[in-house]
Amino acid sequence: MIFCKILALLGLAAAALSAHADNWPSRPIRFVVAAPGGSSLDIIARTLGDKLKDRLGQPIVIDNVPGASGTIATGNVARAAPDGHTWLISYNGPLAYTQFLTRLPYDPQKDLVPIIQTSSQPNVLAVSADLPVKNVRELIAYARARPGKLNYASVGNGSSSHLTMELFKSMTGSYVVHIPYNGAPPAALSLVSGETQMLFSVPSVVMPQVKSGKVKALAVSSASRFPLLSDLPTVAESGLPDFESITWNGVLVPKGTPVEITQRLNREMDSILKMADVRQRLNNAGLEPIGGTAEAFQSLIAAEAAKWEPIVRKTGAKLD
Template sequence: MKILRMVAATIAAAGLLSSAHAQNWPSQPVRIVVPTPAGSSVDIVARVIGDRLKDSLGQPVVVENRAGAGGTIGADVVAKARDGHTLLLGYNGPLTVAPSLFPKLPYDPAKDLQPVILAATQPNVLAVRSDLGVSNLKQLIAYVKARPGKLDYASVGNGSLSHLSMEMLKMEAGLYMLHVPFNGGPPAAQALAAGEVQMGFAALSNVQPLVKSGKVKLIAVSNGKRSVALPDVPTVAEQGFPGFDATTWNGFLAPASMPKDVVTRLNRAINQILAQPDVRNKLLAAGAEPAGGSPEEFAALMKAEFTHWPPVVKRSGAKVD
């Protein structure tokens, strides 16, 4: 009995210490690493949520852009962070696609990072230049097939979801186009506006100005269902390709070393932020649909994608040197 009482006391003390740690955290500014350029769709989500997170945590929240190598540079920074105050706002690319693309990834997303919360999903839109004269996916496919190898499409980088989404469509529709990768959404959108490429899958926020100016049309969304932000734009699946789904998501992750009680506090704080009407409106205006939920739910999503993307990458032949 004496031993049992000692064990119980030890567990209780550990619980009190854990609770106290969460209450005293953060003790310094919190850094959110965004593995994409400033102005990108992921960056917008980070800044909208980070602006409110500082009020919830009582410490400054700094957004730091560490773009490059398909998002893996920023993800690696967070995986190796040991200050207890660094977070990643990541997306599919460096987290669930990269293990199939990079022969020697410097971090293990499943072991070196722990999910905090799924922040948002974003419609991955198929944007085409208006001067192509097409209005739906069937017309676009016919246009491309009449010009094999003469058209270029943009992506936000090798192995990105915008790259793999188009490769999936190319395989299913029997298309031949050339891939032009860019370092992030804004440069890819600029190339589309300048006529350097004719089309591409992109985050809505990156091409919205081009749609408003009349330079670009939205032909489809790659998500499995229509987007709340674009209810009138049909999915790829609706337009002849059942089962086609390449949903882009953004989620907060922490280094594996971050205490669970801190992760729980962050999850609760961000869930509360996502429920605020003005935050939801800002995200929706930027083309992001607020998500939320538990760390376990986000972990389940990532686990499912770890098995979904490898065969897609293999079939596409996508490689990153």
């Protein structure tokens, strides 16, 4: 008897969720961005929002919530009502490896449901203009011959910029001193001034300095050449096989959001990311649109967490 009542209650709950999904969305959508206005994440969110508002019949309200390396926004959405009216766009740090750098108020793989990977980009390995190396092989040899004599900049402790160089050091057996900066502009300027000699950072940060001749770009950190910088070789093809480190981002919703809603969001966003004008807008921001299934994005998050945990443990990096 009790078992029958439980089944009945479960059936009523399922029916309620289905009815809710049928009426969704019933009010404006809050699209939380784990970065400030004008950032690459902001550009992606606004691009998707512009297209989705007509498809869904409701306004998409962009809510920029920067701070704490993206964990404030990510945690806020993890605790939001799972009714399909709160979305998140976040990136690899808060979703994959920041959990190993500090204690988080959410579990990225349990408290959020992945919808779609929106884009990715590699880090560019750049060196100061006066460093006497022309490629990755020469850089590795130069660094190995001078343990502790070279400095590398990062855009912050525990950032992708930091961890990518630590992966490079680990795989090359070199010792280069880490100097973290508060953001990308001062890190790039330290390379220009010669205060540091090496930096991994996203293309939008270093390529303007490369074009001006103030720094040299040696390679990209992706497994294959980046279509937007096809003249640059990869680190892997330049003497360090299997090296790969990318920055990526995607859309997620709170755990418990009805599957009918998550599936529709994936279909709509995947379709939008294939549109020519959307691809051009993201390319102009230095981003390569990805798309695909929710399952593929979920697998990426899990794989990246497994990859970076031992690197973080080895470096002893912590968020301030």
